[in-house]
Amino acid sequence: MMARIHISPKPDILDPQGKAVNSALHDLGYREVSEVRVGRYITLEIQPQPGQDSRARLEEMCRRLLANINVETYTIEIHEG
């Protein structure tokens, strides 16, 4: 199965990278843009062993390694097959 993980800065946290992209887009003439937020998008293949709860383990991976839960939120989608 395949998992897709989105990691984004929390809404109330400053996002310096998003601010920089916003500013660069304005400089290029794209004035219609605002509120740019830059996060990460991680895909992975999972071959679960018998008895493994893939979603619970992906939650663990996010909390332990992939996301900084102090300043980021994450969502996990699992696609079978």
Add this chain to the structure above:
Amino acid sequence: MMARIHISPKPDILDPQGKAVNSALHDLGYREVSEVRVGRYITLEIQPQPGQDSRARLEEMCRRLLANINVETYTIEIHEG
């Protein structure tokens, strides 16, 4: 309207960041994981001016600034309202 942009390493391109994450997950005991790819996830608000083609302009933003089209692919989703 809101736009969501996914930028990922092309399938045939090495992804050193994905390899590093894969290896770190294995070290933590998540041996069921493989094929990790790390991309970017960008959200932005758009207030199109009359006559502007938002999708065409988002494509331009991706090609000119947001993505490196030599080694990355991107997808654009637009959500009205």
